[in-house]
Amino acid sequence: MTYLLKNMQEDSVPTNESDKSNVESNKSWRANDRKLDAARRKYEYNYTYIPSIAMVEKLAVQEYPSRVWIDLVAETFTTILINSLLNSQNKIFHIFRNDVLQNILLVIIQLIARWVIYPLMIIVAFLENNAFISRILEFIFLRWIIKLNFAEAIIKFLFSVRKRPEPDAPEKVTSLQQYNDLFQKIKLPNIANDFQKDDVFAYMRVAGYNPVMIERVTPEDNKLESKFPVTNAQYQQVMGDNDSLADALADGRLYLADYQGLEGAANGTFPKEQKYLYAPLALFAVPKGKGLNPSRLMRPVAIQCSQNPEDAPIVTPQSEKYAWLFAKTIVQIADANFHEALSHLGRTHLFVGRFTIATHRELPDNHPLSLLLRPHFQGTLAINDAAQESLIAPGGGVDKLLAATIDNSRTLVEADLQNYSFNEAMLPKQLEKRRVDDTEKLPVYPYRDDALDIWKAIHTWVHDYLHLYYDNDQAVESDTYLQNWAKDVVAYDGARVFGFGQQNGQIQTLDYLIDAATLIIFTASAQHAAVNFPQKDIMSYMPAVPLAGYQPASVLKKDKVEEKDYLKLLPPIKQAEGQLDLLYLLGSVYYTQLGYYGDNYFQNPAVQPILENFQKNLQDIETKITLRNRISYTYTYLLPSRIPQSINI
Ligand SMILES: [Fe+2]
Numbered sequence: 001m002t003y004l005l006k007n008m009q010e011d012s013v014p015t016n017e018s019d020k021s022n023v024e025s026n027k028s029w030r031a032n033d034r035k036l037d038a039a040r041r042k043y044e045y046n047y048t049y050i051p052s053i054a055m056v057e058k059l060a061v062q063e064y065p066s067r068v069w070i071d072l073v074a075e076t077f078t079t080i081l082i083n084s085l086l087n088s089q090n091k092i093f094h095i096f097r098n099d100v101l102q103n104i105l106l107v108i109i110q111l112i113a114r115w116v117i118y119p120l121m122i123i124v125a126f127l128e129n130n131a132f133i134s135r136i137l138e139f140i141f142l143r144w145i146i147k148l149n150f151a152e153a154i155i156k157f158l159f160s161v162r163k164r165p166e167p168d169a170p171e172k173v174t175s176l177q178q179y180n181d182l183f184q185k186i187k188l189p190n191i192a193n194d195f196q197k198d199d200v201f202a203y204m205r206v207a208g209y210n211p212v213m214i215e216r217v218t219p220e221d222n223k224l225e226s227k228f229p230v231t232n233a234q235y236q237q238v239m240g241d242n243d244s245l246a247d248a249l250a251d252g253r254l255y256l257a258d259y260q261g262l263e264g265a266a267n268g269t270f271p272k273e274q275k276y277l278y279a280p281l282a283l284f285a286v287p288k289g290k291g292l293n294p295s296r297l298m299r300p301v302a303i304q305c306s307q308n309p310e311d312a313p314i315v316t317p318q319s320e321k322y323a324w325l326f327a328k329t330i331v332q333i334a335d336a337n338f339h340e341a342l343s344h345l346g347r348t349h350l351f352v353g354r355f356t357i358a359t360h361r362e363l364p365d366n367h368p369l370s371l372l373l374r375p376h377f378q379g380t381l382a383i384n385d386a387a388q389e390s391l392i393a394p395g396g397g398v399d400k401l402l403a404a405t406i407d408n409s410r411t412l413v414e415a416d417l418q419n420y421s422f423n424e425a426m427l428p429k430q431l432e433k434r435r436v437d438d439t440e441k442l443p444v445y446p447y448r449d450d451a452l453d454i455w456k457a458i459h460t461w462v463h464d465y466l467h468l469y470y471d472n473d474q475a476v477e478s479d480t481y482l483q484n485w486a487k488d489v490v491a492y493d494g495a496r497v498f499g500f501g502q503q504n505g506q507i508q509t510l511d512y513l514i515d516a517a518t519l520i521i522f523t524a525s526a527q528h529a530a531v532n533f534p535q536k537d538i539m540s541y542m543p544a545v546p547l548a549g550y551q552p553a554s555v556l557k558k559d560k561v562e563e564k565d566y567l568k569l570l571p572p573i574k575q576a577e578g579q580l581d582l583l584y585l586l587g588s589v590y591y592t593q594l595g596y597y598g599d600n601y602f603q604n605p606a607v608q609p610i611l612e613n614f615q616k617n618l619q620d621i622e623t624k625i626t627l628r629n630r631i632s633y634t635y636t637y638l639l640p641s642r643i644p645q646s647i648n649i
Contacts, residue, residue: 032364032481043360045494049388052414054354054495056381063381069591069648071110076588078106079185080581086184087577102185173567179543179576186584189537195544198317201328202284202298205257207635209534209545210339211447214284214298216435217254224249228256228281229309230302237318238301239285252441253286255298259334261342261416263307266408268548270399273572275548277403280305280312282331286442294632297444303327305553312553323561329569333549336539337403339531340547345392346413347420348528349647352377353384354495355520362485368469369482372462372517375597376524379648397582401575403548421499426519427455427527446628446635447530453621454526454594454638459518461595461614466514468606473509482507525594529643536587542576589649594618594640 044057056063065073082102085093096102173179180188194200205214217224224230224245235245248254263279284298305327306312315327356377363370392398392410399406424433431437431448439449470476477483483506488494490505500516502508507516539545551569555561571579595615602611618640625639636642 032366035364036362040361043357045357047496050350050392050410050413052496053350053417054357055350055384055388056353056357059381059385060360063379063385065379065382065648067114069379069589071114072589072591073585073649074109074112075106076585078102078109079588080584081105081109083183083185084577084581087182096185173570173573175567176543178573179541179570182573182577182580183541186540186580189541191538191544192541195541196325196328198300199297201331202300203633204332204335204538205255205282205284206298206442206444206448207446207633207637209531209538210335210343211445211530212343212430212434213257213259213335213338214255214434214436215258216252216438216441217249217256217283218252218435219249222249223256223258223281224254224283227307227309228283228302228304228314230283230314234302234314234316234318235285238299238316239287243285243288247288248285251288252435252438253288253298255284255286255436255442257282257284257331257335259331259338260307261412262334262337265404265412268399268403268405268408270395270406273550275403275550276333276552277337278305278330278334278549278553279307280327280331280334280553281307290440292439292443294444297633298442300328303331305330305556313556315556320561322563322566323556326556326561326566326569329546329566330549330553332545333403333547336545336547337409339539340398340402341409341412342416344528344531344535345387346417347425348523348531349380349384349387350413350417351420351425352520352524352528352647353380354497355489356380358485358488358495362488363481367481368466369485369513369517371602372465373520375592375601376521376646378592378646380524380646383648397578401547401571401579401582418498422497422501422516422519423499425499425523426515427451427522444633446633447638449628450621450625450635450638451526451530453624454618454640454643455518455522457614457617457621457640458521458526459514460617461610462517462521463514464610464613465607466510466517468604468610470510470513476510476513477506477508482513524646525643526638528647530637532647532649533587533590533637533642535583540580540583540587542579543570546571547579548575586649590642590644591648592645594643594645596645 042060045054046057047054049055082096082105085096088094096105180192183189183192191200205211230245232245235248236243239248245254258281259279261279262277265277265279267277268275280303282303283301285301286298287296289296300317302314302316303324304312304314315323317324319327355373359370359373359377363373365371390396392406394406396406398409402409404412424430428437431452436442436445436448439445442448470479486501486505486507489497490500502512507513539547546569548571549569550571551565555565555569558565570576595611595618597611602608622640625635629635
């Protein structure tokens with residue numbers, strides 16, 4: 001076995017050729033191998049929770065959430081609970097308008113979290129070796145505690161006291177004010193004031209909750225010709241007579257959001273209403289001009305709410321008010337479903353979860369790559385396990401709120417992840433593939449600009465760090481642990497990551513290893529932050545981003561689409577409340593900060609200066625974004641200080 005890395009950290013393998021060193025090395029390898037055997041038993045793969053996707057069979061004790069994390073969740077939970085109680089028709093709960101009582105409730109919930117949940121976790125961990133007691137405790141508590149069902153049980157009780165009896169028919173909404181009234185303790189987000197504006201609709205594509213959809217239309221790949229026949233007259237009605245569809249196409253100023261991947265989805269009905277998912281197309285154009293002028297934000301030109309032009313008319317900003325609003329809302333619904341199932345759950349949570357398992361199974365704790373990656377895996381298996389157990393289970397939050405059937409939503413995730421090539425997922429390649437990497441052609445794209453800066457900072461850090469341990473490609477190729485890790489990452493009985501590695505899934509060059517580690521860290525930190533935290537500020541306000549439609553797209557074929565049609569398209573109040581509760585929680589928990597690994601985490605003194613350089617680069621990016629936000633459009637989701645190290649919510 002060859003495992004000759006320079007500068008290994010404590011109890012690592014020395015590179016000295018002497019016999020004495022070799023004896024020590026052999027001991028160290030054997031110890032590592034024994035630990036890995038144990039880790040493989042702890043981190044077994046499961047492919048049935050979300051069929052065919054590699055998840056962990058059973059959550060290991062060391063993956064339990066930390067006390068600080070539980071406190072953060074308890075605090076957010078309390079805010080949601082108070083908000084919900086203030087919405088109650090049972091006036092007794094309105095006593096929580098009083099700040100003192102609110103604080104008392106917060107303290108009680110935190111005390112439960114601190115003195116009940118956390119100690120029980122310690123007991124379970126302590127008794128881990130006692131299989132019988134551990135099993136009983138696990139049975140009684142883990143199902144409750146890890147999934148937060150313990151706190152949920154108390155809250156459900158309070159909710160059940162305050163809830164009205166469930167109506168047989170969905171509650172009719174007669175004005176948007178009813179949705180606004182759901183925000184009592186929780187502040188009504190700014191998006192509630194301007195979500196119907198066209199520039200906000202356009203801005204969502206480049207700085208919203210799912211800023212990864214738009215692609216530039218080219219003469220060679222012109223989907224307008226094949227399935228979205230927007231006319232020049234329609235184009236000029238929006239962009240003016242001085243511009244034309246042909247000019248915009250030739251200049252590279254046309255951008256398309258195409259939700260073809262959602263076509264043919266099975267519409268859900270859970271809990272009781274008929275829901276609809278759509279596969280619309282939305283066309284945007286960048287105004288003529290030069291430079292990074294903020295006025296060159298792209299504008300929405302036309303929407304077609306089906307892939308087949310015969311099934312849905314083309315609607316433009318010049319169409320009647322409610323037809324246009326109806327069409328824009330359908331794009332938001334498609335975008336929200338794409339976001340939750342694919343951009344968020346599949347391409348960040350489950351994407352990173354698979355590397356978490358492979359790393360525990362194949363890389364010793366003191367392996368340099370393991371040391372580098374593990375802080376970026378903290379909490380990921382726990383939150384994914386909780387999700388598969390409740391959130392994405394039949395009857396869970398996804399089933400209730402999203403548009404498709406739960407089976408369909410899970411199939412979408414699986415199909416996407418099976419085709420989402422690791423090597424194609426590198427950020428620069430993603431931007432190039434969608435042809436959105438040219439800042440002159442597409443000047444206003446805050447997500448792209450900020451994400452690229454952070455990608456480069458992570459890349460430099462990973463490059464400098466790995467160069468401490470690997471001198472050249474040969475050192476990478478001959479690192480047996482690393483190659484075994486790569487094998488496990490791609491294996492059918494391993495993590496099943498599609499498109500990973502160089503030849504035969506192996507890692508042959510140091511450059512590739514640097515790119516791969518950069519992508520894993522970037523996805524676990526920045527990419528997840530970009531798609532997770534807008535859930536609170538944007539998506540919790542349901543009219544801006546409904547998670548399901550409640551009318552078919554064919555309503556647009558009517559002679560006149562009216563306000564009542566638009567209101568019927570939106571989810572019932574009960575669903576809107578569920579969306580607010582869930583997405584406010586998921587978007588509120590900021591735990592750890594990118595680039596901060598804790599004092600003395602890296603014991604190799606050579607790491608310190610390059611880590612400080614990484615932190616300085618992140619601070620420079622923070623300053624740059626803050627300045628840009630003052631003078632141009634505001635986009636805060638990739639401020640480095642607001643990016644956690646890992647996916648933990
Ligand atoms: Fe998340």
